[in-house]
Amino acid sequence: xxxxxxxxxxxxxxxxxxxxxxxxxxxxxxxxxxxxxxxxxxxxxxxxxxxxxxxxxxxxxxxxxxxxxxxxxxxxxxxxxxxxxxxxxxxxxxxxxxxxxxxxxxxxxxxxxxxxxxxxxxxxxxxxxxxxxxxxxxxxxxxxxxxxxxxxxxxxxxxxxxxxxxxxxxxxxxxxxxxxxxxxxxxxxxxxxxxxxxxxxxxxxxxxxxxxxxxxxxxxxxxxxxxxxxxxxxxxxxxxxxxx
Ligand code: APR
Numbered sequence: 001x002x003x004x005x006x007x008x009x010x011x012x013x014x015x016x017x018x019x020x021x022x023x024x025x026x027x028x029x030x031x032x033x034x035x036x037x038x039x040x041x042x043x044x045x046x047x048x049x050x051x052x053x054x055x056x057x058x059x060x061x062x063x064x065x066x067x068x069x070x071x072x073x074x075x076x077x078x079x080x081x082x083x084x085x086x087x088x089x090x091x092x093x094x095x096x097x098x099x100x101x102x103x104x105x106x107x108x109x110x111x112x113x114x115x116x117x118x119x120x121x122x123x124x125x126x127x128x129x130x131x132x133x134x135x136x137x138x139x140x141x142x143x144x145x146x147x148x149x150x151x152x153x154x155x156x157x158x159x160x161x162x163x164x165x166x167x168x169x170x171x172x173x174x175x176x177x178x179x180x181x182x183x184x185x186x187x188x189x190x191x192x193x194x195x196x197x198x199x200x201x202x203x204x205x206x207x208x209x210x211x212x213x214x215x216x217x218x219x220x221x222x223x224x225x226x227x228x229x230x231x232x233x234x235x236x237x238x239x240x241x242x243x244x
C-alpha cells in the first residue's frame with residue numbers, strides 16, 4: 001500500500017498514541033469476527049442472545065457451554081502479523097495505549113506491554129455472585145461448575161450485553177483517547193458502545209483518526225485516514241514505511 005507522506009511524518013512526530021482494536025485484528029489468526037455466521041450447533045443462536053445476563057439466568061448451562069466451545073476454539077490460535085506490528089509500533093511512541101474489545105488475549109500473547117481489555121478475557125472464569133476468580137473448573141459436568149468459596153455459579157470473565165464495562169479499564173481508555181494526538185481504530189465495526197465512542201472522544205480533543213478496516217464503517221466519514229484492507233497486512237507495511 002502507498003501511504004501518504006503526511007501520514008508517515010505524523011506518525012514519526014507523534015508521541016501520544018492510542019489504538020482501539022476489534023475482532024477484525026484476529027481474523028487473520030483464523031478467528032471469525034463477532035458478527036460472522038457461527039458454526040454447527042451454534043448456528044441457530046445470535047451472540048447477542050447468548051452473551052447476556054438474561055441468557056445466563058434463563059439457561060446457564062447453554063451459555064457456559066457456548067463459552068467452553070469458544071475457549072476450545074481459540075486454543076492453538078496464534079497472534080498474526082498485525083498483532084506483532086502493534087508491539088513494534090508501541091516502541092516508537094513515548095506513550096502508546098492499546099485498547100481492545102477482544103477477549104481472546106492475543107495482544108498479550110504477542111507481547112504488547114500494556115493492554116486494556118475492555119470486554120474482559122475469555123480464558124478467565126469467575127464467580128457470578130462473589131467475583132472470586134477460579135483457576136480450575138470442569139467443563140464436562142452436567143451442571144455449570146460452582147465457586148469453591150461461596151457455591152455460586154461460575155461464569156466467564158467477559159462483559160455481556162447490558163453489563164457495565166469494568167470501571168478502571170473504561171476510565172483508562174477514555175483518558176488515553178482524550179490525551180492522544182493520533183487515535184487508531186482497527187478491525188472494529190464501531191457499533192458497540194461505549195468502545196465506539198472512544199474515537200469520537202479523541203477526535204473532539206483534536207486527535208487525528210486513522211482507521212484500518214476491511215470495509216467502511218460508521219466511523220469512516222469522520223476518519224482523517226481510512227486505510228482499507230486487512231490489518232495483518234497494512235499494519236506491518238505501515239510500521240515499515242514509517243520507521244524503516
Ligand atoms: N482486517 C481489518 N478489518 C477486518 C478484517 C481484517 N482482516 N476482517 C474483518 N474486519 C473488520 C470488519 O469489516 C468489521 O468492521 O472487522 C470488523 C469486525 O466487526 P465485529 O465483528 O462487529 O467486531 P467488533 O467491532 O470487535 O465487535 C465489538 O461487539 O458483540 C460485541 O463484545 C463483542 O467485542 C465485541 C464487540
